[in-house]
Amino acid sequence: xxxxxxxxxxxxxxxxxxxxxxxxxxxxxVEDGRIERSRSVLVEDGRIIAVQPAGVSxxxxxxxxxxxxxxxxxxxxxxxxxxxxxxRALWHYPLYIAHGVVGIRDAATHLGSxxxxxxxxxxxxxxxxxxxxxxxxxxxPPILSSGxxxxxxxxxxxxxxxxxxxxxxxxxxxxxxxxENYLAIVEEAQRLDIPVEGHVPLxxxxxxxxxxxxxxxxxxxxVLEACIPGTLDWIHAEESADSMALMADPRxxxxxxxxxxxxxxxxxxxxxxxxxxxxxxLVQTRGYFVVSHDEEADEPRLSQVPxxxxxxxxxxxxxxxxxxxxxxxxVFARQHALVGELHLAGVGILAGTDASDETWVxxxxxxHDELALFIDAGLSPLDALRTATLNPARYRANGSPVSxxxxxxxxxxxxxVADNPLDDIAHLRDIRGVMLAGRWYGAEELRSMVDEVRAxxxxxxxx
Numbered sequence: 001x002x003x004x005x006x007x008x009x010x011x012x013x014x015x016x017x018x019x020x021x022x023x024x025x026x027x028x029x030v031e032d033g034r035i036e037r038s039r040s041v042l043v044e045d046g047r048i049i050a051v052q053p054a055g056v057s058x059x060x061x062x063x064x065x066x067x068x069x070x071x072x073x074x075x076x077x078x079x080x081x082x083x084x085x086x087x088r089a090l091w092h093y094p095l096y097i098a099h100g101v102v103g104i105r106d107a108a109t110h111l112g113s114x115x116x117x118x119x120x121x122x123x124x125x126x127x128x129x130x131x132x133x134x135x136x137x138x139x140x141p142p143i144l145s146s147g148x149x150x151x152x153x154x155x156x157x158x159x160x161x162x163x164x165x166x167x168x169x170x171x172x173x174x175x176x177x178x179x180e181n182y183l184a185i186v187e188e189a190q191r192l193d194i195p196v197e198g199h200v201p202l203x204x205x206x207x208x209x210x211x212x213x214x215x216x217x218x219x220x221x222x223v224l225e226a227c228i229p230g231t232l233d234w235i236h237a238e239e240s241a242d243s244m245a246l247m248a249d250p251r252x253x254x255x256x257x258x259x260x261x262x263x264x265x266x267x268x269x270x271x272x273x274x275x276x277x278x279x280x281x282l283v284q285t286r287g288y289f290v291v292s293h294d295e296e297a298d299e300p301r302l303s304q305v306p307x308x309x310x311x312x313x314x315x316x317x318x319x320x321x322x323x324x325x326x327x328x329x330x331v332f333a334r335q336h337a338l339v340g341e342l343h344l345a346g347v348g349i350l351a352g353t354d355a356s357d358e359t360w361v362x363x364x365x366x367x368h369d370e371l372a373l374f375i376d377a378g379l380s381p382l383d384a385l386r387t388a389t390l391n392p393a394r395y396r397a398n399g400s401p402v403s404x405x406x407x408x409x410x411x412x413x414x415x416x417v418a419d420n421p422l423d424d425i426a427h428l429r430d431i432r433g434v435m436l437a438g439r440w441y442g443a444e445e446l447r448s449m450v451d452e453v454r455a456x457x458x459x460x461x462x463x
Contacts, residue, residue, distance in 0.1 A: 030385055072406065076100045093125060096128045280349065293314075293317060381422045
């Protein structure tokens with residue numbers, strides 16, 4: 001009884017030791033779907049040192065954590081967030097870790113806040129690893145408050161030089177860019193060897209950005225539209241449009257029955273051959289057009305967001321335009337199906353949520369919602385899990401070989417779950433521990449992270 005109690009305690013506590021042995025776990029190898037049963041994983045200085053049969057005696061000064069026959073998967077990545085403005089990191093960071101998200105890709109924030117974070121300004125407590133996107137380069141004036149206006153090709157080149165000098169990981173491009181300014185961004189970025197990622201500018205087509213070697217397309221911008229003959233013509237003629245408003249345009253809804261699968265397959269072929277990643281963020285568009293909670297009792301996670309955000313989300317449901325929502329829901333349904341078609345065509349998909357203050361997108365837990373949407377679109381549990389583990393590793397490797405994620409030499413960023421997620425992706429939600437850079441956070445501490453976020457905000461009764 002004492003031994004069992006000790007094991008339960010270790011699973012619930014945070015272990016700060018540099019050397020850990022996670023014992024009696026089943027390893028889920030996302031590379032090939034193989035389950036390696038009853039193993040022990042030795043971790044030192046944030047890396048996996050050895051994988052051995054379970055039950056081995058730990059070396060001296062190594063803390064043993066009893067995995068109790070649970071399943072170990074690589075840590076999850078949310079590949080589209082906006083976590084570093086408006087004080088969001090204070091509540092985003094713990095919610096990411098609590099839900100197994102060990103890394104995020106920040107796909108643009110305010111210039112000052114991103115520079116401050118990268119200089120060391122951050123909230124206390126554990127922090128996910130971050131891939132830093134530049135502020136979005138856009139038209140003048142920019143659509144987003146965090147955007148940077150690009151008025152001429154020379155301005156485009158100067159901004160790319162400025163941002164590259166600040167060591168951003170990629171240059172973010174946005175809806176409003178003109179063709180000539182976009183091409184100037186790409187030319188300068190290629191000269192400086194920094195990737196260009198982001199939206200398809202509404203002045204262009206997905207074919208254009210693939211051929212310009214843009215590395216990602218976010219939110220499926222213009223992908224569906226490019227598969228419907230004639231649609232891009234009127235989009236290009238309307239400079240005031242933005243990609244979210246476009247989804248609710250009745251003209252797009254009315255054109256869905258003209259979807260041309262042959263055109264789409266030719267586009268998918270270009271994506272596949274160029275290695276262009278798609279980051280669909282289905283959970284964000286579903287939240288905007290489909291989800292309709294009208295009171296807090298419908299969605300317990302509302303207690304995890306600031307009151308002003310909570311009120312904005314509820315107002316979006318109460319005061320939103322029903323016709324706009326109905327149109328957007330139809331386009332969302334077709335985009336949802338498109339994700340399954342992209343996968344079948346061999347196009348690379350990255351799981352991302354657009355976690356920021358987007359309606360009904362909850363940091364951390366909404367990544368699990370996104371994976372469930374991928375399952376509904378036709379991906380297998382293994383393929384869905386890869387979009388948040390193996391595919392982000394391939395993205396980060398940028399063409400270099402990727403080593404096994406649960407093998408000696410790999411980063412000790414791990415998630416322990418009770419049951420096999422390859423049987424049901426929902427099992428990935430039942431997290432019993434997270435290891436981030438070699439530090440273990442047990443189930444009790446993960447629950448405390450969520451509780452501490454809730455404690456930041458007043459309840460309805462206290463407001």
